[in-house]
Amino acid sequence: MYNKRSDKIFDEMFMQDGTVREPYRTIESWLLEQPRGGLKQKSKDAEAIFRRLGITFAVYGSNETTERLIPFDIIPRIIAAAEWRRLERGIEQRVRALNAFLHDIYHRQEIIRAGRVPEELILKNSAFCPEMMGHDPARGIYSHIIGVDLVRVSENEFYVLEDNLRTPSGVSYMIEDREAMMRLMPELFAKYRVAPVEHYPENLRRTLQSVAPPACKGDPVIAVLTPGIFNSAFFEHSFLADEMGVELCQGDDLFVDDGFVYMRTTRQPKRVDVIYRRVDDDYLDPLTFRKDSTLGVPGLFSAYRAGNVTIVNAPGTGIADDKAVYTYVPQIIEFYTGEKPILNNVPTYNCTNPDERAYVLENLQDLVVKEVHGSGGYGMLVGPASTRKDRAEFTRRIKARPNNYIVQPTLALSTCPTFVEKGIAPRHVDLRPFVLMGDQIRITPGGLTRVALKDGSLVVNSSQGGGTKDTWILED
Amino acid sequence: MRIRIKHTTSYHYEQSARYGVQELRLTPAEIASQHIIDWKIDCPGIEGAASYFDSFGNRVHLVNQEFDADELVIRVSGTIETRSADGVVGTLPHEPVPRLFLRQTDLTRPDKAITALARQHEGRHRDQIALYHALMESIRERMNFDTRSTDSSTRATEALAQGHGVCQDFAHIFISACRLLEQPARYVTGYLVMQEGEAEAEAHHAWVEADVAGLGWVGFDPVNGISPDIHYVRLGCGFDAASAAPIRGVRRGAGGDRLTVRVAVHSDTQQ
Numbered sequence: 237m238y239n240k241r242s243d244k245i246f247d248e249m250f251m252q253d254g255t256v257r258e259p260y261r262t263i264e265s266w267l268l269e270q271p272r273g274g275l276k277q278k279s280k281d282a283e284a285i286f287r288r289l290g291i292t293f294a295v296y297g298s299n300e301t302t303e304r305l306i307p308f309d310i311i312p313r314i315i316a317a318a319e320w321r322r323l324e325r326g327i328e329q330r331v332r333a334l335n336a337f338l339h340d341i342y343h344r345q346e347i348i349r350a351g352r353v354p355e356e357l358i359l360k361n362s363a364f365c366p367e368m369m370g371h372d373p374a375r376g377i378y379s380h381i382i383g384v385d386l387v388r389v390s391e392n393e394f395y396v397l398e399d400n401l402r403t404p405s406g407v408s409y410m411i412e413d414r415e416a417m418m419r420l421m422p423e424l425f426a427k428y429r430v431a432p433v434e435h436y437p438e439n440l441r442r443t444l445q446s447v448a449p450p451a452c453k454g455d456p457v458i459a460v461l462t463p464g465i466f467n468s469a470f471f472e473h474s475f476l477a478d479e480m481g482v483e484l485c486q487g488d489d490l491f492v493d494d495g496f497v498y499m500r501t502t503r504q505p506k507r508v509d510v511i512y513r514r515v516d517d518d519y520l521d522p523l524t525f526r527k528d529s530t531l532g533v534p535g536l537f538s539a540y541r542a543g544n545v546t547i548v549n550a551p552g553t554g555i556a557d558d559k560a561v562y563t564y565v566p567q568i569i570e571f572y573t574g575e576k577p578i579l580n581n582v583p584t585y586n587c588t589n590p591d592e593r594a595y596v597l598e599n600l601q602d603l604v605v606k607e608v609h610g611s612g613g614y615g616m617l618v619g620p621a622s623t624r625k626d627r628a629e630f631t632r633r634i635k636a637r638p639n640n641y642i643v644q645p646t647l648a649l650s651t652c653p654t655f656v657e658k659g660i661a662p663r664h665v666d667l668r669p670f671v672l673m674g675d676q677i678r679i680t681p682g683g684l685t686r687v688a689l690k691d692g693s694l695v696v697n698s699s700q701g702g703g704t705k706d707t708w709i710l711e712d
Numbered sequence: 713m714r715i716r717i718k719h720t721t722s723y724h725y726e727q728s729a730r731y732g733v734q735e736l737r738l739t740p741a742e743i744a745s746q747h748i749i750d751w752k753i754d755c756p757g758i759e760g761a762a763s764y765f766d767s768f769g770n771r772v773h774l775v776n777q778e779f780d781a782d783e784l785v786i787r788v789s790g791t792i793e794t795r796s797a798d799g800v801v802g803t804l805p806h807e808p809v810p811r812l813f814l815r816q817t818d819l820t821r822p823d824k825a826i827t828a829l830a831r832q833h834e835g836r837h838r839d840q841i842a843l844y845h846a847l848m849e850s851i852r853e854r855m856n857f858d859t860r861s862t863d864s865s866t867r868a869t870e871a872l873a874q875g876h877g878v879c880q881d882f883a884h885i886f887i888s889a890c891r892l893l894e895q896p897a898r899y900v901t902g903y904l905v906m907q908e909g910e911a912e913a914e915a916h917h918a919w920v921e922a923d924v925a926g927l928g929w930v931g932f933d934p935v936n937g938i939s940p941d942i943h944y945v946r947l948g949c950g951f952d953a954a955s956a957a958p959i960r961g962v963r964r965g966a967g968g969d970r971l972t973v974r975v976a977v978h979s980d981t982q983q
Binding site: 524 | 757760762763767774776778814962
């Protein structure tokens with residue numbers, strides 16, 4: 237039924253000797269039972285469901301129409317309970333440490349004094365937000381909503397590719413993928429005990445309520461702040477506001493009065509205590525950040541500093557998921573927790589170091605190059621898939637601005653069986669679990685599995701032809 | 713010295729404003745060189761103002777107005793007792809780590825000329841204070857005081873290139889050079905008691921504080937070539953003139969506006 241890519245690559249379903257890994261046994265027999273054309277039909281049905289739900293995303297920088305349906309693969313990615321427990325511990329350790337790091341960086345900067353992280357990397361970093369110095373956010377939490385990008389390379393080895401601590405997106409796909417799967421294949425959910433993901437919006441609401449500012453005495457009023465319908469993740473903003481039963485606002489709907497933030501309503505204005513913003517830091521408040529921003533609310537940042545409103549995630553969290561700071565996360569974990577990191581960091585070359593740069597330029601065909609401030613798979617080079625011309629271009633760029641790039645070995649991302657034109661074939665996947673941090677840490681069992689649909693491709697970003705899969709965490 | 717200050721800022725709008733919001737950095741801190749006897753900010757919206765310390769340790773008031781008016785007037789008045797402290801400010805409560813002030817900004821980012829000006833002092837002075845004094849002298853040699861040649865958006869590089877400017881420009885050049893030499897430096901706003909022969913416009917003044925090992929922040933006024941004395945009242949600080957601005961506002965409503973600032977600073981006892 238299925239040919240593994242190669243013995244060197246870990247497959248989520250099949251072991252080296254061809255036997256099926258435990259969590260996939262039931263799905264394998266189910267796949268074998270499907271009549272000819274059955275999977276194709278399910279795939280079509282899935283597409284119809286998503287069209288009806290209206291889940292689309294916008295692609296930047298392409299010439300064709302920008303609204304697209306994100307491809308969905310009907311074969312789930314399955315993780316056993318014990319595997320998940322280890323991931324959970326690792327993720328929790330990581331987000332606690334990164335939060336402690338943010339608190340420290342915006343206060344006494346002990347980690348710099350201790351010489352564990354170079355001062356220059358922080359103080360002169362464009363992701364560092366000096367306006368946050370000395371501020372104490374509610375419960376001391378900076379990043380409340382986190383999406384950690386993980387990849388698997390063997391039975392027991394997971395690497396963290398990126399910690400998304402600013403405004404991670406994709407959680408609506410996790411929820412909708414599950415809903416679609418339950419409609420398409422109810423019989424499988426009778427055979428498997430899959431941990432639910434549909435509590436996410438409720439947990440998000442609880443998390444947001446738990447970080448209400450000191451000035452809020454009653455039931456906190458929550459609002460989701462979106463840049464508007466032209467944002468690539470607008471669907472998600474409106475979805476989450478709907479699911480939580482809170483208002484979806486744009487900057488114009490909010491205003492500051494006597495140091496508090498209010499929402500315009502058809503009746504009298506309503507005070508807002510917690511703003512889950514999906515607007516970038518730079519655009520939040522034209523008084524404090526970019527003057528030309530029309531997406532934000534003038535005075536919002538002052539209201540925040542005065543303790544009258546909570547901004548979620550806090551401004552300035554980008555310093556903790558900056559690609560150059562990423563290299564130091566293992567030291568950051570040890571510094572604040574006294575523990576060894578449970579999850580691996582990908583070894584990263586620093587191009588400002590002449591020896592490392594020389595190695596990088598010699599070996600570009602085996603390496604992955606990323607822009608320090610890039611995202612979404614734009615502006616990156618995947619060595620093994622690159623042309624001579626691509627490599628020449630990146631050689632030029634790295635030489636010109638060595639501190640603008642980080643370079644990592646090409647990881648052998650695990651593959652997962654995926655339904656494609658020719659049938660079922662292995663495709664590379666990653667995993668973005670979603671973490672909520674408030675009165676407690678809540679990690680939704682599962683997350684978003686992204687799959688590179690192109691044969692052999694390692695780039696899973698939806699903007700680069702990636703799709704998604706439902707992710708099942710099995711319960712004991 | 714007892715100093716009385718009256719500082720009035722008026723915005724006259726071409727067309728009525730409907731809503732306005734301002735951050736006011738108009739509250740002096742109690743420091744060795746100044747004791748606040750009384751201080752008052754008077755403007756529409758001040759009764760309900762939110763107040764907090766910003767990341768530089770400045771007391772900020774956030775005020776707003778729901779109005780239909782063609783002007784906004786912000787009045788500050790107060791009395792300060794100044795004492796001699798040789799320019800030493802030390803460390804204020806709510807202050808960030810000094811090395812934060814190594815960050816260059818759009819207004820302070822150096823070019824070749826500022827780099828050359830700074831580098832000629834590198835490793836040439838016995839201590840930081842000597843360095844800062846020498847730097848002030850270099851700037852005074854290169855710059856003429858002239859109120860007509862620059863505005864609030866003039867960069868340090870532009871001011872040095874044309875060789876004249878106001879206190880803001882002198883301060884930006886000084887800050888740019890200090891940061892280039894890895895010495896934290898920050899922009900300071902305040903008031904200066906007029907002495908005979910000084911330009912009236914300088915009553916609302918700006919200077920610099922640089923970090924000195926063992927002392928903390930020490931003030932330097934590159935326009936006058938001295939450390940602030942009893943004629944100076946310190947208001948607030950920031951990375952540059954934009955970030956330390958005593959008033960920063962946004963309003964809703966079309967058309968332009970006209971700004972007038974009147975500052976009266978008097979000492980009770982002439983010394």
